[in-house]
Structure formats: C-alpha cells, structure tokens
Amino acid sequence: MxxxxxxxxxxxxxxxxxxxxxxxxxxxxxxxxxxxxxxxxxxxxxxxxxxxxxxxxxxxxxxxxxxxxxxxxxxxxxxxxxxxxxxxxxxxxxxxxxxxxxAHERMVPPRDPGDLEDHLEIIAALRALPEPQRQVIALHYLADLPVQEISEELGIPMGTVKSRLSRGRDALASLLDQAEGGAGHV
Missing domain, CATH: 1.10.1740 (Rna Polymerase Sigma Factor; Chain: A)
Known part of the structure; x- marks a missing residue:
C-alpha cells in the first residue's frame, strides 16, 4: 500500500x-x-x-x-x-x-410516479405490445433516439426498427382507441 x-x-x-x-x-x-x-x-x-x-x-x-x-x-x-x-x-x-x-402481470403503479402520472394509460398499452415493439417505441419516443441509434443499441437492422415502430404505433393507436371507449380497429 x-x-x-x-x-x-x-x-x-x-x-x-x-x-x-x-x-x-x-x-x-x-x-x-x-x-x-x-x-x-x-x-x-x-x-x-x-x-x-x-x-x-x-x-x-x-x-x-x-x-x-x-x-x-x-x-x-x-x-x-x-x-x-x-x-x-x-x-x-x-x-x-x-x-x-x-402472459399478463397486473400492472403495479410506480412508487414515485412523477412524470409517469399522466402516462399510465400509455404505459398499460405499451405493456400489451410484444417486447420488441415496446423496446423500439420506448427508445424512440421516451429516450428521443433516432432510428439509427436504436438500431445500433439493439444490434438490429434499421429496417427492423422502422417496421417495429410502424407496427407498434398501429397497435398502440388501436389499444388507446379501445381504452377511450372507441370502436377499436377490427
């Protein structure tokens, strides 16, 4: 020493x-x-x-x-x-x-919801998405990462990121529409 x-x-x-x-x-x-x-x-x-x-x-x-x-x-x-x-x-x-x-765990509310308080409905809808779509949606919209950075971070092609974003947005729109009492997409 x-x-x-x-x-x-x-x-x-x-x-x-x-x-x-x-x-x-x-x-x-x-x-x-x-x-x-x-x-x-x-x-x-x-x-x-x-x-x-x-x-x-x-x-x-x-x-x-x-x-x-x-x-x-x-x-x-x-x-x-x-x-x-x-x-x-x-x-x-x-x-x-x-x-x-x-398959589905009951969502536990955050101990310190802070910024998430207004977004629980969106988080619940995100939880219903498949894991790969949820990851790219979260990284793109919550972390503000561009498609290229998401591709690099997850080690997947940019086209896959774009596809997952597109499918994830469509699924989220449908889930949120249903949550608001809309007819939903059939």
Missing part, C-alpha cells in the same frame, strides 16, 4: 477505473448518476413495464459501469452506455424467465 504515497486521493464519489487517480481526469459517477438515473428509470419503465424491474436494471447498469474499468470512462455518451446496458440486462433476464412468466 506504500506505492501510492504523494498521490492525492480522488473525491469519494469519483471513480478512476483502476488507474492512478488524476484529479482532472476523474469521472464522477455521482454526477452521472444524478444527471441520468431518473430519466433512465422512466425510459426502462416503459421498456420493462415494471417500475421495480426498471430501477433494478438501471442500478445494475451503474454497478457494471463502476466495474467496467476504463471502458465506461472512454465512452462519449455515458447515458447511452448505461441505457444499452440496462436494456441488455433486461433482455437477458426476460429470455431466462419468459417461459415461466405469466
């Missing part, structure tokens, strides 16, 4: 990712967390349909960021890296559990 004499310790909420601390080069995980956590939970809530799952996968993404070494430090967009990681964590969990899950 005597090899670090003369080097000032970085602030406690900073992460230097396994390198010698350099006060000018530290990325404050606290700043990234404070600036991105709430937005990421809202976005992942729309993807997962569960507030608890959204919180869990976003927290897991932050744990992986802290453990990733220099990779997280070198990314241009920390929030996009965290979102991609959280979506991938969710996808992995979903794949493992999909055969054992019930």
């Amino acid at each position: 005597s090899g670090h004499q003369g080097v000032a310790a970085p602030p406690q909420d900073s992460v230097t990712f396994g390198r010698k601390p350099d006060p000018e080069d530290c990325v404050s995980l606290r700043d990234v967390f404070d600036g991105s956590y709430r937005r990421l939970v809202v976005q992942l809530y729309a993807v997962t349909g569960s507030f608890d799952e959204a919180e869990d996968v976003v927290q897991e993404a932050f744990v992986r960021a802290a453990a990733s070494g220099g990779r997280f430090l070198r990314v241009d967009n920390h929030e996009a890296w965290l979102r991609t990681t959280a979506v991938n964590v969710h996808r992995s969990r979903w794949r493992k559990l999909r055969n054992g899950r019930r």
Whole structure:
C-alpha cells in the first residue's frame, strides 16, 4: 500500500477505473448518476413495464459501469452506455424467465410516479405490445433516439426498427382507441 504515497486521493464519489487517480481526469459517477438515473428509470419503465424491474436494471447498469474499468470512462455518451446496458440486462433476464412468466402481470403503479402520472394509460398499452415493439417505441419516443441509434443499441437492422415502430404505433393507436371507449380497429 506504500506505492501510492504523494498521490492525492480522488473525491469519494469519483471513480478512476483502476488507474492512478488524476484529479482532472476523474469521472464522477455521482454526477452521472444524478444527471441520468431518473430519466433512465422512466425510459426502462416503459421498456420493462415494471417500475421495480426498471430501477433494478438501471442500478445494475451503474454497478457494471463502476466495474467496467476504463471502458465506461472512454465512452462519449455515458447515458447511452448505461441505457444499452440496462436494456441488455433486461433482455437477458426476460429470455431466462419468459417461459415461466405469466402472459399478463397486473400492472403495479410506480412508487414515485412523477412524470409517469399522466402516462399510465400509455404505459398499460405499451405493456400489451410484444417486447420488441415496446423496446423500439420506448427508445424512440421516451429516450428521443433516432432510428439509427436504436438500431445500433439493439444490434438490429434499421429496417427492423422502422417496421417495429410502424407496427407498434398501429397497435398502440388501436389499444388507446379501445381504452377511450372507441370502436377499436377490427
């Protein structure tokens, strides 16, 4: 432990990712967390349909960021890296559990609805969509990502993203029309 004499310790909420601390080069995980956590939970809530799952996968993404070494430090967009990681964590969990899950779980209202309060009907409609459509809809409309970025984050062709967006919008329109008491689309 005597090899670090003369080097000032970085602030406690900073992460230097396994390198010698350099006060000018530290990325404050606290700043990234404070600036991105709430937005990421809202976005992942729309993807997962569960507030608890959204919180869990976003927290897991932050744990992986802290453990990733220099990779997280070198990314241009920390929030996009965290979102991609959280979506991938969710996808992995979903794949493992999909055969054992019930088709429709009762929607649990968020503990802190905040921005979601006015959107519960939309979230309920999103939950009725197939997972692939729900992911692209959430990333496009809630995360404001263009088709190309969604394609890159999910590792699917742009044409597939466009197709899922189109089908997802049509399905959402029908579901929301039915929820409002309209005749719906037959």
